[in-house]
Amino acid sequence: MFLNSTKLILSNTMMIGVIMTICSNNWFSMWMGLEISLLSFIPMMQTNKILSSESMIKYFIIQSVASTLMLLSTIIMLIGVSMMNEMMLTISMLIKIGSAPFHNWVIFIIETMNYYEMWIMLTIIKMPPLTILFNNNHSNLMIPIVLGMIISSVSCLNQTSLKKTIGFSSIYNISLMLLTINKFNIMIVFMLIYAFMLGLLLSIINKMMIGFINQMILNEKTMFLKMNLWINMLSMGGFPPLMGFFNKLMILQTMINLNQIVVATIVVLTSMLVMLFYMRLTFTLMFTTSTTTKWMFNMKLSYFNLTMNFILFPSLIFLTSMN
CATH class of the missing domain: 1.20.120 (Four Helix Bundle (Hemerythrin (Met), subunit A))
Incomplete structure (x- = not known):
């Protein structure tokens, strides 16, 4: 832009x-x-x-x-x-x-x-x-929170547009933020990490000029660029080694400390559906091979994205254990 x-x-x-x-x-x-x-x-x-x-x-x-x-x-x-x-x-x-x-x-x-x-x-x-x-x-926000987690995780399964997929993912993450509305520091940390992950993902999608799932199949991008997008999507879904899992971990820990086991169970089940449609996108991307590369991608941005996704989560866990 x-x-x-x-x-x-x-x-x-x-x-x-x-x-x-x-x-x-x-x-x-x-x-x-x-x-x-x-x-x-x-x-x-x-x-x-x-x-x-x-x-x-x-x-x-x-x-x-x-x-x-x-x-x-x-x-x-x-x-x-x-x-x-x-x-x-x-x-x-x-x-x-x-x-x-x-x-x-x-x-x-x-x-x-x-x-x-x-x-x-x-x-x-x-x-x-x-x-x-x-x-x-x-x-009392429990009804809109549960509705948001269920509706967004289920509605995104039949989407083909990446923007609508990210929109439903945002609705799901807003529901997770509302779970910690009384703990403002946790909500701020959640929003900062989510904003950082979303910025990385949108920057790659903007560079690749991908708007729909079928455009991932008919592409001629390098495997390194596909791996970069794959890691960012797994981070948005909350895959454990990546920094997106830190947000889910904070929410689950907060719910367990408040003895809200039912809500924690709903979070886990709906997170599996969120992970499902992000895995669908990543497998669609990775199971196609590229033959040529028509243009060069910013390699510095790619290395930065991969480094932050792998390094930030262990760093946050280390800083949390120090307190």
Whole structure:
């Protein structure tokens, strides 16, 4: 992606809105920060695709409805005439982050986006609503969490688009983050590792110009590049030697410490389905041989991806054992 001056300014104003929401101590300032980040991110979604404008309008409508619902719940909270304000605020934040059962808008608009804006929407934009959910810690999120894990893991099995696959994977990871909503430090570590893994995966897919599974079969890439993409997909699925497994390990350890064995069992079973569709992608890629290479790939980026996937997880385990 060519980062021009307009997108640079929009990125700065978007980060101002994100930081404003995270650092605010009242609901109206948080609402203002959400609106600033929303109005800054919408122009960044514009691409050369035909349905880009439609996706922008859909995103604006969904986020506006959620912001209006948050503002209404805040007003009710200040007046003090109803106890439904916490539920309304929780629903509005679940709509903003695209958690189940309000996840369909993510799949609708993600297909027309560039990978840079897609990474922003799946990571940075979701931090302010998660912060608001942490502040509104009286809400019970077990039903949307279980729905998110089951729906996203099952719905992705019949997908052929890589963007929709990553979208469902993001919905699944949001459900895992909501499990640790009361432990903000664990949730932040989870988000940072997930954002790093997703950035590595999207950078390789963008370089390879792959959008669907059948494009992996009919490709002429080198085996080293295929191995690189394979390792990153296994890391996203949570394969044990890689750093993606550290996120699943944190969630399972937290659930076991809280004596939530049923939820930990659901996490393990749905993680197997997530691993299944990532393994389907990787085997489709690795079981095809390439004959020629039409262009060169950035080898420094490839070595960096492989090194970070193999080295970061043992480093995190070592640092955890030191405490």
